Structures are given as C-alpha cells and as structure tokens.
Amino acid sequence: MDRIGEFIIQNESFLTAVLSLVLVLFFAAFEKKRKLPLLSLLIALSALAAIFVYCFFPEIILFGIPFTVLAASYIVLAFFVNLITYAVLNSSFYRRMHLVKVAADSIGHKIYAYLDSHARLLDFTEEFANMLGLKKNKKKHYEEAVSKILVDSQEMGLNVFIHYIGTQEERDYRVALTLEDGRTLKMDLKKRKVISSGTLLGYVLLSFAGVRAGDGAEGATLNNYLNFLGEPIFYYDFRLRKYVLTREMMNLLGVSENVLGENNFLSIVVSEDMPLISKRDLGDKIQKIHYRLKTSKGDLWFEESNVNFEGQKYLIAHRTDFSNLKMNFLDQKSLLETARLVYERNNWLALALVKITNHQKIKQRVGRDAGDVIISRFFSRAGSELGLSSLKIYRLEESVFGLLIDKNDLYNSLLALLNKENNVFVKTEISFNEIQYQVESALGIIGSENAEDSRPETIIRGAYEALELAEDPKYARNYSLYVPKAKIDLDLDDMGIDLSDDFLDSILKE
Secondary structure, three states, rough: OOOHHHEEEEHHHHHHHHHHHHHOOOOOOOOOOOOOHHHHHHHHHHHHHHHHHHOOOOEEEOEEEEHHHHHHHHHHHHHHHHHHHHHHHHHHHHHHHHHHHHHHOOOOOOEEEEEEEOEEEEEEHHHHHHHHHHHHHHHHHHHEEEEEEEEEEEEEHHHHHHHOOOOOOOOOEEEEEEEEOOOEEEEEEEEEEHHHHOEEEEEEEEEEEEEOOOOOOOHHHHHHHHHHHOEEEEEEEEOOOEEEHHHHHHHOOOOOOOOOEHHHHHOOOOOHHHHHHHOOOOOOOOOEEEEEEEEEEEEEEEEEEEEEOOOEEEEEEEOOOOOOOOOOEEEHHHHHHHHHHHHHHOOOOOOEEEEEOOOOHHHHHHHHHHHHHHHHHHHHHHHHHOOOOOOOOOOOOOEEEEEEEHHHHHHHHHHHHHHOOOOOOOOOEEOOOOOOEEEEEEEEEEEHHHHOOOOHHHHHHHHHHHHHHHOOOOOOOOOEOOOOOOOOOOOOOOOOOOOOHHHHHHHHOO
16 A cells, blocks of 8 residues: 555656546536536546645545545546546537437428437527527526416426427427417427437427417517517507516516506606607607606606507607717817817917806706707707807816807807897707706806917816806806906005115114
8 A cells, every 4th residue: 555655656747637637527528518517526626625635634544545545546536437427428419419410401490499319308499599589598598488388288387398298209289388478379399300320319399380479479579579689678569558578678667577557657657758648649650759767777768669560550669868869079188189279270269168057957857868968959059049050069077068169250259149138048948858948057258368378278277267257146147258367567666665685684683
C-alpha cells in the first residue's frame, strides 16, 4: 500500500490530468443533455473535493488506507462514471438528431412532438410552441399556457396527456386544447413510427390537416403575432366584446388573466380621458386616439388605432412616448457649437432662454412625454407668430429652453411680439388630446454686444441672469433684457481722499 501511495505521489501530474478529464467529461455531458446531469456533477465536485483535501492534508489515513490512495482511486472511479455518462448521453443525443433528420426528410406534414423508441416524449417542436404563442419551447411554458386537453372525449392535463400518448402502437387522436387565454384549438393528431434501415428511431406526433380554431379563438393568429413582439399591447375583439392582453401588458397591469371585460377595462382608464373612449368612432374610418391607463408603473399613455386583420376588425393599442409628436430638442453642447459658428460668421448673435414656469404642473397632470408634446406645440406656435416655418430649440434644463437668434430682423420681431399685451409667451392655451392646457413662460434675452465677451458660455450666463430677473413674481414683465453692469471709475483725488504713503505715515505718527 505504501508503494502505491509513493507511486501516486510521484505521478501527481497524471492524477491532475485524470481529474481534468473528469471535468471535461462533465461539461461534455452537460452539452449533450438539455438538463443538468446531476450524477455527473456530484461525481465531479466530490472528486475536486478529494483532491483539495489531499493537497492540504496529505498524511490522513482512513480505514488504515492512506488518503492519497483513496483520493486517487475515487478520481479514477469518477473518470469512468463520467465517461459512461457522457457515452450514454452522446448516444442518446445523436439518436435524437437522427430521429429529427429522418422525420424531416420523410414526413411532409407538420410535426408537433418527437418521442423516443419507447414512446416517451423527447420534446415538443418550435412550430407547436409558435402555434400556442409561447416565447420559449420549454415544458413549463406549455404547462402555464394549456388549461386542459380533451382527447378522445377524455379531459386531462398536459402531463396526463404526455403519459396517454406513451404507448408503442401507432394511433390517431382527436384533440381539443383549451388555453389559459380562453382560446380552443382543435386538431387531428397522428402518432407515427420513424424507422431507418429497419431500426425504430422513435415516434412523431404530427398533423395532416393543421389546426382548426374553436369557439373563442378568432383572434388566435393576431394574439400570437402580438405576443411575439414582446411589447405591452392589447386589442379589443368586437365578436368577443373583450380586451385581449399580451403577456407584457398583463405584467404591466398586474393581472393574471389575459382577457379583460369592457367594464374592467374602463375601470383602469384615467377619468380625464374617459370622454375620448366613449365618443370614439368604431366605424371603418381609420383613426388614432390617446388615453392613459392606470398601471403598476403609474398612469401610462397608449395609442389606439382601428385596424383590419385577416378580414376582421379590431382596436389595437400600444404603449407610446409620442416620439412622432415631440419636437427634437437639441442639447447644450449643440447650442455652444452653433453659437460659436454663428458668431464667427455674423460677428453678432442673440440668445433667448425660455423657462416654462408651470412645467411641473403640466407634468403632474399628463406626464413627461405628453408634457413634451404640449411644449413642442407651444414652441411651434411661437415660431409661427415669429414668421418661422421651422424652429431649432435647445433644451438646457428640464424646463429651460434656448432659442438662438442669428438675424437682427428676427431679434426685433421677438421684442415686438413680447411688447404685445397678450402674446404667446405670457400665457397661451395649447390643445392636446381635445383638452386645453395653459402654458406660462418667462424669458431672459441677451445680445452678444452686451455680453462681457463673445464666448458662448459667457452669453449663456448673461441670458440666465436676465431669466432669473424675468421669473421673479415682483418683476413687471415676463421677459428681461440683459444689461451690462456699469463700470464705475472713482477718482479719489477729486473726492479729496489722500491714500498716499506720506499721508498714511503722518496718521501713524500721530
């Protein structure tokens, strides 16, 4: 025994190589099996533990046998166990691959499941998963999606159905799948053998006629398509008179059912938007409306459109951030770069900073995205009154925006507009979603000739100083023009003040 121990110690590198093979075989087995091979994992981990114990406590003796010999024996045993495990799984993997290939080449019909040579389920197919609207072809997703299965007039669950088809004769089944969303899919399934070179490779569950939609399944294709998009979407089915939700929409609303009755849906609509729901046109005319729903993430906006899908009419709504209605606000970096270029070209520019003073109230009422739509429409109206067909607006802060002026005519037009009693910048009504929202603002304006220097940063700082004055409630107007600070030159001699050294010395002597 001592000689065996010495031999092992002298050949530690060989033992390390065997341990490495144990781990390699485990990962190889894991690759061939869709589930974690627990036996192989436990064997590999215990072999690692044995080698660690040996490294730190090489002198241990158990049952009269040096631990070195025990560890080496166990690692060799682990090698053979994992080798056999890998061989079995590898053989099973290639049999499954061969079954799929032969079935695909020889059967020209829709295959929904593969079974091994003992009629045990190997896997459902991606086509079957897509038909049910599942994201992943995993058994747990089937268990969640399928409510019950009616086979040969017998009602059963998914696991019982898998056991029911696990007989080794070829059979036909009339199946009706009832899904959790209320749909019923009827199909004629056939279990057929797959034989290659006289060897039974397994079975396939296939359909010659495809799937027939049962009661309540009119929107099956649409529902599958919308679920595939992976977004919070829902639609109203006129025949069912119900709202059907995607999985993401269910999560957003915090509900477990993907179907909402009309009253339940109306209960989650924000009350201010209810008039839009009640007077929407349900005819064939294409229209879009926006409304908010109460969700787990607060009140969120949705855009609803009426569409025709496969000859049927639906109302489909999706989450929206109004990106197509909002102005593309540029940032402060763009303002600095553009101001520098404009000044180099014109040797002059002006900057107006506009602060939406009631922006916070607008956001509290409609949210940030819809608030940006209102602000965009406010600036569009301001641009129209200034005679501009397009307007570049820079966003410096959440509520502070910049308008760069590169022409004296535009500058004078702005001042003339501001001097009108009821101008757009004082207070204006903006329509959004058939509701009027009041927008109030304050402006700080600076011409580059009044700035301390021509640097864009200096001009912006001056505009902010003017804006601070304009938004003061005590200030008479809602806009302020930056005026440079007057330089005061004091002549102490004229004022009879003597600060010469002689004068100071005389005071100190006294």
